[in-house]
Amino acid sequence: MDFKPERIPVPKYTDVNKQRFLQEIYPLRKPVVLQDLDLGVCRTQWTLDYMSRKGGGKEVKIHVSEVPQMDFIKKNFIYRSLTFDVFVRRAAEDKHTDFFISPDEKYYLRSLGEDPRKDIADIRKQFPELAADIKIPEFFDENNFFSSVFRISSPGLQLWTHYDVMDNLLIQVTGRKRVVLYSPRDAPYLYLSGDKSEVLDVDNPDLSKYPLFSRARRYECILEAGDVLFIPALWFHNTVAEEFGVGVNVFWKHLPSEFYDKTDTYGNKDPTAASRAVQILDRALKTLDELPEEYKDFYARKMVLRIKAKAYSTNFE
Template identity: 65%
Template sequence: MELQDKIPVPIFNEVDRCVFLKEIYPERRPAVLRGVGLGPCLEKWTVEYLGEKGGDREVKVHVSTVTQMDFLHKNFVYKTLPFNEFVRRASETKHSDYFLSEDESYYLRSLGEDIRKEPADLSKQFPDLAEEFHIPQFFEPDQFFSSVFRISSCGLQLWTHYDVMDNLLAQVTGRKRVVLYSPQDALHLYLSGDKSEVLDIDAPDLKHFPEFVKAKRYECVLEPGDLLFIPALWFHNTLALQFGVGVNVFWRHLPAHSYDKKDPYGNKDPLAASRALQALERALNMLNELPAEYKDFYGRRMIQRIQKRTCCDDPSGGNKDSKTTLLNSPFTKPA
């Protein structure tokens, strides 16, 4: 079976707050926004300038000898470097100074001051640089959750995952490919928590992941100055086509009480969803007390009830056969 064709993410030019809120946001689909003023960062943020402004404050970074970074199996190590040294190394293709190998790759996802309690905030971790990056005013100030600095080596690919908050990915320097999948295709992505087990999305092992071909692939290439709107629950996978610097801005679009207050990364499921998943796990454990044929029968009844109560027509352009898929999926049949 061949992978499906790539569906281009639509591009919108000269988007302001009114256009975003009236024409783009309600669709709940990814969109590339061009011509949005991001500030002087677009001209200023060279490797040398970043190193000078960021100075020698220490940052915790991912270091890997392979370009497809996998969070599930941890094929990388965490290391600490002065920010200016990190930027220098990340911009190189071969290193005279290195931890693992001369062609190792680097990735920074900035963290809050207290990583267990505080979300990342560019204005707090890098105040001088934050003044040069203008966050688009597409949401109310009290909805703001975090602004995450992201810097990666050329060729580095990050694992497919979803976030529970809406976000804008601003590409300041370099070019980046982003592949996205609809929440409606979750059953085809072989999830482990919020991450897909399919590491190589361009040449997947279809013997192990046969359902993956059913997932519709949305794709775009971000140029410097582009914004990508990623609605909550949309899966995304990024590939740095060049050394690149970006900023992710996350905001709460659900009521504040819906989110886990002890979640500085903003990637924990909403509290109601977390409780539901825990209850489901308890229910599945109860089925283990039954013989196999009863377990299979009542498991199917549970699936049918989930379909009736939760599945809906796809408003975001994903697969419309999700109800049939849910009933027939090998991942939802009782083990």
């Protein structure tokens, strides 16, 4: 079956300052590409030689995959450590003479805190020499800052579709990246496992296995070097590095702090109230198993109706 979904372009804006962002863009709760922002000297200075020199011998933990499509559910990759200068040069290569699995392997860095179990990623702390080169758009209150994640991808690398529970800006400093997004309203069509979609290949999905995926509306954009993508919380996104690329994700808390799990250092744990609700639902579904099939079916449908009436919004896309 040919799969040719409608590709809804993500709107692009120029001449955006904090006031315009907060008044015109942010309340819509939809992705937008922001162009021509002042991101500092990183745009011109973050060459391979410069980054290798500045990052130096700092050891980084990286994902290494034999195939371009990384799958976080099935874990089709391994973790390895390299010094930053060696990693950057390997990640920029199409083929490798030094490698862990194969000459065609792909690399991905998602920076971590010093102790990932306790510390958030903050480029100012883990890579201060490089952080001095980039200007983070000041579109949110500094007190709401959560993390700034340094990301580097091999050309061709595709990351799994997932959502985050915080708003974020994806700053594409160098290289070109394709981003495909799906609305939170389309979650029923994405075959979720936690915060991730089981549909790995969004361009050529197996519709015999994932028939509802064809209903999901596909938003898409190409980020050129210097573009910034605003991704509202709960919007699903899937990225492909069309070129070797360097970027920084900045996450901030747009809800009161008590909504978030205090043990979450990655920014991907569901709000505590949502986690409790899911646990209660799991217990309710287990209780339904005590009933004969006919009754189980009937009361499960009643539960679905109550959830729809209670929780579903009609004005959020």
